[in-house]
Amino acid sequence: MNDIGVVHRTITRAARADVDALAPFGVSTLHEAMGRTGLMRPYIRPVYPGAALCGTAVTVLLQPGDNWMLHVAAEQLRQDDVLVAACTTECEDGFFGELLATSVRAQGGAGLVIDGGCRDIAALEEMDFPVFSRAVNAKGTVKATPGSVNVPVVCANAVVRPGDVVVADVDGVVVVPAERAGAVAEEAxxxxxxxxxxxxxxxxxxxxxxxxxxxxxxxxxxxxxxx
Incomplete structure (x- = not known):
């Protein structure tokens, strides 16, 4: 689906006003407002109680057991962006933890959705840095093989394009296409x-x-x- 080893520096994000209009609504309401589309698989869960996020997607395509591209993606973040990370094949290794969260927050990132593993959960909760992941796994990763940043990805069965709106709460994760964000907020x-x-x-x-x-x-x- 994607070229490997590319970083797109320029993406078209959903309008800020539309993102703000979507933020008050829960995932269930937005899913219904879009005709019951846009949901990620229910195995993507918040790593601590009360985690929630809403922002525009900076997408990441990871290689299994390798978190190199999360560091690359951090440079592409703008205020209130959400990292959305998929993998070229299923992998539950701990791609993300406290140090990367500190880096992402310093760049303005609002959180992470990852079809993979996450660790340092107690520290992430103390930081109140929202992460929604496939697994909690202490196993670390390497930095050896390039993936891509800001390409369309399929994350937990949902298609996510750079700049789409990602909303996550205790009910799950929903993706709102950037061009539909305003209309979906009105329907919600x-x-x-x-x-x-x-x-x-x-x-x-x-x-x-x-x-x-x-x-x-x-x-x-x-x-x-x-x-």
């Missing part, structure tokens, strides 16, 4: 307003069976109540 706001109305109705005791007019289709499907 509409969904949340609709959900607030439903929340009030549920709290008042109304059943989903009636709110969603389920009784007639359930009967047509053959559901029978027996006293």
């Amino acid at each position: 706001a509409r969904r949340e307003a609709n959900e607030e109305d439903k929340r009030r109705r549920f709290a008042a005791g109304e059943l989903g069976l009636d709110m969603y007019a389920m009784r007639e289709p359930l009967a047509a499907a053959g559901l029978t109540y027996i006293d």
Whole structure:
């Protein structure tokens, strides 16, 4: 899918206003607002409770057991960018830890999503540096084989292009294409307003069976109540 050994220094990021508009919404809401697309596989999990992030993607293609390109990618970060790292084949080694997090933060990076392993979890939590990873693994890596930076990658089954918006929370990770970010934020706001109305109705005791007019289709499907 990608050329190996290239770094694209110029990328088109989603508009800052659109990123800010997406930030208040949870991953579940944004996934629904995009027609149930954009989710990474659910094995990508926050490495500590409460981790969350929202920012524009600087993408990294790693070689297995080799974190060289994460150091290369750090130079390409701008304020509030998120590193999104995929690997040329499955690997759960500890590509990332406290020292790289310190470097990434100094360059303005807002966090990391990696289809690989991460370590130094206690230190990352103390720093409040959000990482979403495939695994927690103390095994270290080498710096020997080039990958690429700012190329399209497939990370945990989601296509991520440089400059797309990445949002992550306890429910998972979702990727919003840069050109759709504004429209998705508007749809997410509409969904949340609709959900607030439903929340009030549920709290008042109304059943989903009636709110969603389920009784007639359930009967047509053959559901029978027996006293």
